[in-house]
Every structure is written in C-alpha cells, then in structure tokens.
Amino acid sequence: xxxxxxxxxxxxxxxxxxxxxxxxxxxxxxxxxxxxxxxxxxxxxxxxxxxxxxxxxxxxxxxxxxxxxxxxxxxxxxxxxxxxxxxxxxxxxxxxxxxxxxxxxxxxxxxxxxxxxxxxxxxxxxxxxxxxxxxxxxxxxxxxxxxxxxxxxxxxxxxxxxxxxxxxxxxxxxxxxxxxxxxxxxxxxxxxxxxxxxxxxxxxxxxxxxxxxxxxxxxxxxxxxxxxxxxxxxxxxxxxxxxxxxxxxxxxxxxxxxxxxxxxxxxxxxxxxxxxxxxxxxxxxxxxxxxxxxxxxxxxxxxxxxxxxxxxxxxxxxxxxxxxxxxxxxxxxxxxxxxxxxxxxxxxxxxxxxxxxxxxxxxxxxxxxxxxxxxxxxxxxxxxxxxxxxxxxxxxxxxxxxxxxxxxxxxxxxxxxxxxxxxxxxxxxxxxxxxxxxxxxxxxxxxxxxxxxxxxxxxxxxxxxxxxxxxxxxxxxxxxxxxxxxxxxxxxxxxxxxxxxxxxxxxxxxxxxxxxxxxxxxxxxxxxxxxxxxxxxxxxxxxxxxxxxxxxxxxxxxxxxxxxxxxxxxxxxxxxxxxxxxxxxxxxxxxxxxxxxxxxxxxxxxxxxxxxxxxxxxxxxxxxxxxxxxxxxxxxxxxxxxxxxxxxxxxxxxxxxxxxxxxxxxxxx
Amino acid sequence: xxxxxxxxxxxxxxxxxxxxxxxxxxxxxxxxxxxxxxxxxxxxxxxxxxxxxxxxxxxxxxxxxxxxxxxxxxxxxxxxxxxxxxxxxxxxxxxxxxxxxxxxxxxxxxxxxxxxxxxxxxxxxxxxxxxxxxxxxxxxxxxxxxxxxxxxxxxxxxxxxxxxxxxxxxxxxxxxxxxxxxxxxxxxxxxxxxxxxxxxxxxxxxxxxxxxxxxxxxxxxxxxxxxxxxxxxxxxxxxxxxxxxxxxxxxxxxx
Ligand SMILES: Nc1ncnc2c1ncn2[C@@H]1O[C@H](COP(=O)(O)OP(=O)(O)O)[C@@H](O)[C@H]1O
Ligand SMILES: [Mg+2]
Numbered sequence: 001x002x003x004x005x006x007x008x009x010x011x012x013x014x015x016x017x018x019x020x021x022x023x024x025x026x027x028x029x030x031x032x033x034x035x036x037x038x039x040x041x042x043x044x045x046x047x048x049x050x051x052x053x054x055x056x057x058x059x060x061x062x063x064x065x066x067x068x069x070x071x072x073x074x075x076x077x078x079x080x081x082x083x084x085x086x087x088x089x090x091x092x093x094x095x096x097x098x099x100x101x102x103x104x105x106x107x108x109x110x111x112x113x114x115x116x117x118x119x120x121x122x123x124x125x126x127x128x129x130x131x132x133x134x135x136x137x138x139x140x141x142x143x144x145x146x147x148x149x150x151x152x153x154x155x156x157x158x159x160x161x162x163x164x165x166x167x168x169x170x171x172x173x174x175x176x177x178x179x180x181x182x183x184x185x186x187x188x189x190x191x192x193x194x195x196x197x198x199x200x201x202x203x204x205x206x207x208x209x210x211x212x213x214x215x216x217x218x219x220x221x222x223x224x225x226x227x228x229x230x231x232x233x234x235x236x237x238x239x240x241x242x243x244x245x246x247x248x249x250x251x252x253x254x255x256x257x258x259x260x261x262x263x264x265x266x267x268x269x270x271x272x273x274x275x276x277x278x279x280x281x282x283x284x285x286x287x288x289x290x291x292x293x294x295x296x297x298x299x300x301x302x303x304x305x306x307x308x309x310x311x312x313x314x315x316x317x318x319x320x321x322x323x324x325x326x327x328x329x330x331x332x333x334x335x336x337x338x339x340x341x342x343x344x345x346x347x348x349x350x351x352x353x354x355x356x357x358x359x360x361x362x363x364x365x366x367x368x369x370x371x372x373x374x375x376x377x378x379x380x381x382x383x384x385x386x387x388x389x390x391x392x393x394x395x396x397x398x399x400x401x402x403x404x405x406x407x408x409x410x411x412x413x414x415x416x417x418x419x420x421x422x423x424x425x426x427x428x429x430x431x432x433x434x435x436x437x438x439x440x441x442x443x444x445x446x447x448x449x450x451x452x453x454x455x456x457x458x459x460x461x462x463x464x465x466x467x468x469x470x471x472x473x474x475x476x477x478x479x480x481x482x483x484x485x486x487x488x489x490x491x492x493x494x495x496x497x498x499x500x501x502x503x504x505x506x507x508x509x510x511x512x513x514x515x516x517x518x519x520x521x522x523x524x525x526x527x528x529x530x531x532x533x534x535x536x537x538x539x540x541x542x543x544x545x546x547x548x549x550x551x552x553x554x555x556x557x558x559x560x561x562x563x564x565x566x567x568x569x570x571x572x573x574x575x576x577x578x579x580x581x582x583x584x585x586x587x588x589x590x591x592x593x594x595x596x597x598x599x600x601x602x603x604x605x606x607x608x609x610x611x612x613x614x615x616x617x618x619x620x621x622x623x624x625x626x627x628x629x630x631x632x633x634x635x636x637x638x639x640x641x642x643x644x645x646x647x648x649x650x651x652x653x654x655x656x657x658x659x660x661x662x663x664x665x666x667x668x669x
Numbered sequence: 670x671x672x673x674x675x676x677x678x679x680x681x682x683x684x685x686x687x688x689x690x691x692x693x694x695x696x697x698x699x700x701x702x703x704x705x706x707x708x709x710x711x712x713x714x715x716x717x718x719x720x721x722x723x724x725x726x727x728x729x730x731x732x733x734x735x736x737x738x739x740x741x742x743x744x745x746x747x748x749x750x751x752x753x754x755x756x757x758x759x760x761x762x763x764x765x766x767x768x769x770x771x772x773x774x775x776x777x778x779x780x781x782x783x784x785x786x787x788x789x790x791x792x793x794x795x796x797x798x799x800x801x802x803x804x805x806x807x808x809x810x811x812x813x814x815x816x817x818x819x820x821x822x823x824x825x826x827x828x829x830x831x832x833x834x835x836x837x838x839x840x841x842x843x844x845x846x847x848x849x850x851x852x853x854x855x856x857x858x859x860x861x862x863x864x865x866x867x868x869x870x871x872x873x874x875x876x877x878x879x880x881x882x883x884x885x886x887x888x889x890x891x892x893x894x895x896x897x898x899x900x901x902x903x904x905x906x907x908x909x910x911x912x913x914x915x916x917x918x919x920x921x922x923x924x
Contacts, residue, residue, distance in 0.1 A: 270777060270787035279769040572765045575726075576826070577754035578782050 006110035009087075018646045019560060020079045021119050023553045027072040028123025030549075032161045033130040034061045034068075034542050036154035040135035043152060045145040049524070053142060053531030060535055061542065065160075068546050073168035075553050080112070080172040082557045084179055091180060105177045112176055116169035124161065128153060141534040143526050206256025209249050216246030217601075224612045247296055247601060251289040254597070255282035273578065273586040280569075280590050284562060285597065291558055292598050298551035299602035300609070302544045306632035307606070308613045309540020323421075325404045326489045327362070327500070328521040329461040330507050333485035335516045346512055348488040357506035362493040365403040367396035369470070370481040389418065389471035390484055391442070397472045400459050403489055409455065409472070416440050417453035417472040443477050460489065461520045548636055552643035555598065559591050559647045560654065570655045587651055595644050672735075673833050673866050674700040674723065679732035681718050681889075692718040694889035695732065700834070703864045705856070707877040709909075710886035711916060716870045717838060719886065723868065724757060724836045725749045737833040754783060758827030760837035764819040766811045772798075772822045773807040779826045797825040800863065801855045817848020821855055828865055835859075837869040841876045853879045874913055878906040885912055892916065 038058040220242035334343035370391040398408035492499035511517030681693040721727035801821040841849035859865040885893040
C-alpha cells in the first residue's frame with residue numbers, strides 16, 4: 001500500500017520537480033565522469049609518462065571530489081527540503097485520514113528511495129556517456145592517440161558515486177523522517193498557508209545603503225585593478241571584504257531602491273502587471289537577499305574559474321609552443337662544484353655519436369656560450385646595471401637562428417646585439433639603455449649597441465622560461481674568453497618516430513666526468529605541459545560547473561517555492577479577469593529578473609576579477625583570456641538558461657495547476 | 670430602465686450519469702440597470718452556482734443568460750475572458766486582495782490590467798476610494814487593514830472599471846457587524862450615486878435589508894421575490910425574516 005502510494009507520488013513529483021532531478025542527475029553525472037578519468041586509458045594509446053600524467057590527474061580529481069561531494073550533498077538536502085515543504089499538507093492529510101505516523105514516514109522513505117535511485121541511475125547513465133566523450137578530450141589534451149574504440153567504464157567510480165550519493169540520500173531520508181516525526185498535525189495541514197510575513201521595504205534608507213554599496217564595490221574594483229592579484233595580503237583582504245560587503249548591501253537595498261525608482265515613473269509602474277511583478281520581485285529580494293548574495297558570489301566563482309582556468313591552460317599550451325624551437329637541446333657545462341674557469345669545453349657531437357646517437361641524421365647546431373671576462377657587464381649609466389649576459393659569437397648565434405629557419409643578423413666590427421626570449425619589465429630597462437646607446441665593454445674594447453639590435457628569439461628547448469640574456473658579439477672578440485657551456489640543438493629527421501627514443505636513451509642524464517649535462521626534448525615537455533594543462537582545465541571546469549550548478553539550483557528552487565507560495569496571488573489575478581497570456585508574461589518576467597539580478601553583479605565582478613587575474617597569469621605567458629572567456633560564457637549561459645527555462649516551466653505548472661485542477665472538475669462534471 | 674441581466678431557465682447539473690446533482694433547476698429572473706438585488710437561500714440551495722454561472726466562471730447546462738444584451742452562454746472561452754474583464758466586477762467573501770500591494774495599488778491594478786492610460790488612473794482610484802470611505806488607508810498593505818476596510822478596497826477595485834454588473838458572493842460573510850454595516854452603506858451609496866448594478870448573495874437578513882429586491886432560492890428554483898417597494902427598513906427586514914422562516918432549513922451557511 002505505501003509502496004504503491006509512494007510510487008504514484010514519485011510519478012507526480014517527476015513532472016513537478018524537474019529541477020530536483022536535473023540537479024541530482026547532473027551532479028551524479030559530473031561526479032562520475034570526473035572520477036572515472038582513470039579508466040579512460042582504455043581508449044588511448046599512451047606513453048609511460050602520459051599514463052603517469054593521467055594517473056596524477058585522476059588522483060587530483062579524486063581528492064577534489066571529496067569537496068565536491070559535500071557541496072552536492074548540500075544541494076540534495078536543499079532540494080529535498082523544498083520537495084518536502086511542498087508536500088507537508090499531503091502528509092497532514094494522510095495522518096488525518098487515520099494513517100499512523102510511522103506509515104507516513106514509510107511512504108516518505110520509499111519516496112526518497114525511489115527518487116534517489118531514479119536520479120542516481122539517470123545520472124550514472126549520463127555520466128557514462130559523458131566519460132566516453134571526455135576520453136576523447138583527455139586524449140587530445142594529453143597529446144595521446146586514440147586507440148580502437150572501446151567502452152569506457154569505471155567500476156570503482158560507479159561504486160564511489162553510489163557510495164557518496166547513497167550517503168547523501170540517507171541523510172535526506174533521515175531528515176525527512178525526522179520532519180514527519182516531529183511535526184504537529186496542525187503545522188502539516190497549514191504548511192501551505194503563507195508563513196512568511198510580507199515585509200515591505202523602506203525606501204528612504206535603502207537609497208542610502210544602495211549608494212554605499214556601490215561605493216564599496218567601486219572601491220574594491222579600483223583597489224584590485226590598481227594593485228593586481230599579487231598585491232599584498234592586506235590589500236587583497238580589504239578588497240574581498242569590501243566587495244563581499246558591497247555585494248551584500250547591494251542586494252539588501254536593491255528592492256527598496258529599485259521599487260522607488262520605478263514608482264517614480266508612473267507610466268511604467270501603472271502599466272499592465274508591472275506593478276505586481278515589481279512587488280513580487282521586491283518582496284523576493286527583500287526576504288532573500290542573503291541567498292541572492294550567495295548565488296551572486298557562486299556565479300562569480302564559476303565564471304572566474306571557468307574562464308581563467310581555461311585561459312591558463314591555453315596560455316601554458318601557447319607558451320610551450322614558444323619554448324620549443326627545436327626537437328631537443330643538450331648542453332654540458334661546468335658542474336657547480338668545479339669553478340667555471342676550469343671548463344675547457346667538450347665536443348658534444350662526438351659525445352653523442354659515441355653514445356649511439358648521430359645528430360647528423362637530422363639537422364643540428366653545435367654552439368658555445370662564453371662567460372664575460374669581467375663578471376659584470378655594464379650598460380649605459382642609469383639603466384639596468386646587473387645584466388649578466390651570456391656571450392655568443394655572431395656566427396654561432398646565426399647557426400641557432402638558421403636551424404629555426406630565421407634569417408641571420410648582422411653586426412659591425414664594434415657593435416653588439418642582445419637577445420632575450422622573455423619580454424618582461426627587465427626588457428624595458430634594457431630597451432631604454434639600449435636606445436640610449438648603452439655600451440658594453442669586452443676584452444678591453446668598447447662595443448656600441450647595433451641599430452635594431454634587440455631580439456626576442458627563443459634559442460633553446462627549456463622547461464623553464466628562458467630568462468638568460470645573450471649578448472651577440474663579433475666572433476674574434478671571444479677567442480680568449482672563458483667557455484661557459486657547450487650547446488647542441490637538434491632537429492630530428494622528419495617522419496622518424498624512433499629518433500626521440502634513441503636521443504633520450506643516449507643523452508638523458510648523461511654528463512662527461514666532472515661536468516653537468518642537461519637534455520630537454522620537445523616531446524617530453526609536451527607531455528609534462530599537457531598533464532599540467534589538463535589538470536588545470538579539468539579542475540577549473542569541475543569547480544566551475546559545480547558552483548554554477550549550485551547557484552542555479554538555489555535560484556531555481558527559491559523561485560519554485562516562491563511559485564508555490566504564489567498560487568493564491570496568480571489565482572486571484574485570474575479571478576479579477578487577467579488573461580492567461582498576461583499571467584504567463586508576468587511569471588516569465590518575474591523569473592527572468594530573479595535570474596538576472598544576481599547574474600549581472602556577478603558578471604561585473606568576474607570581468608574585474610578576470611582582468612586582474614589575466615595580469616597575474618601573464619607571468620606565465622600571454623593569455624588569450626577573451627577566447628576562453630567566450631567559450632566559458634557560452635557554457636555558463638547554456639546551463640543557466642536550461643535552469644531558467646526549467647524553472648519557468650515548473651513555476652507555470654505550479655501556478656496553473658490549481659486553476660487547471662478547478663477547470664478539470666468543472667468540465668468533467 | 671433596461672435590464673442589464675436576464676436569466677432564462679438556467680439549469681446546472683453536477684456530476685456524471687450515475688450520480689447527478691441538480692444545482693439549478695430552471696431559474697429565470699432579470700435585473701434592471703441601477704438595481705441592488707440580493708439573493709438568499711439555505712446552504713446548498715444553489716446561490717453560489719447561480720452566481721458562478723452569471724459571472725462566467727462556470728457554464729450552464731441549459732438555459733440562457735444575457736448580460737448587457739449579450740448571451741454569455743453562447744460565447745467562446747477567449748471572448749468570455751474579455752467580457753468578464755470589461756463588463757463584470759467581483760467581490761469575494763475572503764477579500765482576495767494581493768498581500769504584496771498597497772490598497773491603492775490593489776485598486777489601480779483593476780485599471781492597469783485593462784490597459785488604461787496611467788494618467789487617468791490616479792484620479793479614478795482617489796474617486797473610488799472616496800466613494801467607499803477608504804481614502805485614508807490607501808497607502809496601507811492588506812495586513813495593516815481591518816476586514817471591513819479590506820472588503821471596501823475590494824469593492825473599490827470592482828467598481829472602478831465601471832462594470833455593467835457587480836457580483837458579490839457573501840461579501841459580509843467574514844466581517845463583524847460594524848464593518849458589515851459600513852460596507853453595505855457604501856454599496857448603497859454606489860447604487861445611488863454611481864448608478865451601479867449589484868447582485869449580492871447573502872445569508873444575512875440584515876445585509877439583504879439594504880437591497881431593492883430579494884430573490885429567494887430553494888433547491889435550485891426561484892422560490893419567491895420580494896421587492897422593497899415603499900417599505901421602511903424595519904418593515905422590509907421583517908418581511909425578509911418571514912420569508913426566510915418559510916424557506917425552512919437554516920439559512921446560516923457554514924461559510
Ligand atoms: N463543483 C461541484 N460539484 C458537484 N456538486 C456541486 C459543485 N458545486 C456545488 N455543488 C452542489 O450544488 C448544490 C448547490 O451548491 P451551491 O451553489 O454551492 O450552494 P450555496 O452557495 O447556495 O450554498 C449543492 O448541492 C452542492 O453540493
Ligand atoms: Mg455558497
């Protein structure tokens with residue numbers, strides 16, 4: 001009997017509470033997908049290090065999932081609370097009809113169980129599909145190949161998802177049963193009656209607070225934009241507090257301010273249902289400003305993480321392209337223990353051949369870098385005094401350029417040029433000094449700055465950004481200079497996939513006795529970078545989507561419960577002759593504004609935040625924040641709109657139901 | 670005088686074949702312009718059903734109802750909605766004011782949803798409020814008003830559109846006697862000064878005493894009509910009581 005009742009109820013709820021199912025299934029789906037990354041290797045062809053990267057990513061996602069599961073559990077409890085609130089009266093009726101309390105609790109138990117199982121399976125189903133698609137994305141991000149198609153399925157993720165969500169459902173269950181147990185009948189029966197007393201806003205005060213809130217927000221914007229993200233902890237704290245407080249005050253005073261504003265415009269206010277809609281929204285914001293603030297901040301986090309995270313991933317990938325001008329760079333230099341002066345140079349080409357790898361298979365450039373005889377090289381007065389360049393012969397430098405397919409540079413007999421792969425503030429100092437004709441002293445000779453002699457070529461494969469500055473000088477000036485290191489740049493012959501393997505096995509970790517050696521290859525860097533990129537991108541998407549889900553759900557449920565409370569109001573409008581279409585429009589406007597109100601400040605916050613962040617990310621490389629922001633914005637808009645329309649449909653159902661119910665009785669009989 | 674409302678053999682059945690309730694069994698009457706008509710009857714006699722049929726909220730099973738010259742039993746759903754908006758005003762037992770709007774806004778709403786130009790709204794709201802004696806509570810929200818004030822706000826909302834017919838279902842039902850008296854007096858004034866036409870369902874002989882004519886309904890049929898004629902209030906009231914006792918049953922609805 002109770003199972004049948006519960007099943008029937010769930011069937012009804014299914015139609016009524018689309019949002020609940022959406023959130024649950026969506027949450028389960030995301031959770032499963034990000035926990036099943038490990039199993040995606042089934043469809044990929046990976047090297048050992050790619051495998052390791054995948055495992056690392058998977059571990060990070062698993063750790064992060066604990067945090068996510070807490071959020072999702074909260075969402076489930078929240079949505080559940082809404083479901084129960086709407087149903088209280090029904091349970092009151094069961095009890096009135098003579099059903100025992102424990103029977104009622106049992107119906108509720110079955111119901112929660114059915115709902116939970118249903119959304120769990122729907123979510124898992126979606127999740128399994130999502131992880132198929134994700135496998136392709138992961139493969140692309142990691143630079144791995146896609147092998148033969150096979151079905152990606154993670155049993156451990158399945159068990160984990162069921163475990164975590166099972167726990168959340170059990171919590172919801174206990175909560176529900178406790179609710180029925182403790183409720184007094186009278187409360188159950190009258191739960192549908194409005195319990196929140198309507199509080200009209202006070203306009204005078206709210207205008208003042210509203211202006212104050214704008215000042216707070218504006219000030220925090222100014223602080224963060226002027227100081228950037230890596231400013232002192234103190235400034236950041238002040239910004240956060242100001243921004244948070246400003247946002248809170250904004251929502252606190254918004255309804256009063258807005259109402260006053262529109263009321264001034266009689267034409268607008270006294271038109272159709274505007275008055276009603278405005279009052280509805282004002283009433284809503286007036287009672288729910290805390291929720292609004294939270295939703296706004298969650299949206300803010302979501303927009304920031306999604307766009308910055310993806311932007312950062314982009315930036316890293318772009319930087320990588322710039323950092324790898326060759327397939328591999330091998331260099332040998334004096335070890336830290338032995339002083340530089342003891343290093344007399346080695347023949348890297350011979351070493352490589354000896355160890356079984358001939359760079360001559362492809363193309364190569366063997367060059368030498370020298371230390372200055374005087375340890376400090378001075379540029380023009382007043383400019384950067386502590387630039388410690390490596391010196392390189394003009395012919396060597398041109399060899400390096402040639403290997404990259406770049407035209408050679410030219411120098412007069414008493415000229416020098418400078419090259420640095422990174423353009424940053426230091427570059428500014430150099431540029432200024434250079435333009436002032438900053439001179440360089442070498443081997444007792446004074447060198448002029450060559451016209452247009454500042455270059456920004458990347459000259460070696462290196463996992464860290466190359467901050468070294470190279471001073472290029474005429475060959476003969478360096479004949480007696482102390483050697484700093486020998487460098488071998490290599491490009492493999494095209495189409496030879498084996499070369500990398502042989503190069504690595506010959507040179508990785510090798511150094512002639514008493515010296516230090518270092519090999520960095522493009523392929524190895526790609527893998528490393530791919531794993532970083534993938535981790536960051538996935539973390540950002542995971543966090544962003546979860547906080548977006550949270551914001552949208554809280555908003556949607558707030559609106560839906562509102563719609564429940566509003567059945568009377570809309571019914572009344574109908575009674576006094578308002579057309580259905582007008583009512584639908586009013587409902588639409590009401591929900592649209594309620595979704596828009598927290599979104600707009602969130603957008604403004606995010607725009608400022610991303611601007612500050614892009615300066616921060618800039619340190620890692622130029623960041624195309626616009627592109628990734630657009631992609632992120634698109635995703636956010638899609639999810640947000642889905643929730644908006646689901647909310648509208650749900651509210652319309654709730655508002656129309658009572659009326660339709662009445663009509664059905666009339667027409668049937 | 671022309672008749673605003675004409676009901677001809679109105680019948681209404683509820684239920685299905687196995688279990689049929691005859692709520693109205695052929696009711697005919699008419700209401701003239703500017704008339705204040707009361708409808709009385711025992712609980713379950715069909716008063717609300719009659720009013721719902723007239724107000725187009727419910728449909729008749731048989732018979733015809735003409736309002737302002739148009740037969741509402743022949744109209745489609747769309748035109749019914751606009752007809753209701755243009756020709757009818759409603760007052761309900763439980764006020765039905767929007768709790769989020771002030772009294773002023775509740776009254777103005779009736780005009781704004783009819784897409785009246787905003788400039789004329791203010792004056793008309795003030796005028797209607799004046800008429801019903803609620804000018805000094807216009808800025809209040811429903812929760813700040815007494816039941817009588819709320820019902821008069823609802824009255825103002827019903828009359829502000831100048832409807833051909835105002836329909837009221839037990840408007841005094843939820844009021845104490847003092848508020849009820851104030852409301853009834855303002856209705857009287859409406860009829861006298863604004864030439865409003867009112868059809869009011871009531872179970873209260875005192876309320877009925879304010880009307881020009883009373884229709885008594887029993888078991889879905891028109892049982893008796895009682896015009897005020899030249900009677901004084903006391904005389905009319907006594908006559909009403911007499912008919913009510915003839916009607917039998919308790920007239921006091923549970924509601
Ligand atoms: N929706 C309905 N379904 C079935 N029967 C109804 C319905 N509404 C009213 N009735 C029946 O019609 C009769 C008249 O009811 P009503 O008009 O509400 O009476 P009154 O308002 O005079 O108390 C009653 O017997 C009532 O039970
Ligand atoms: Mg009735």
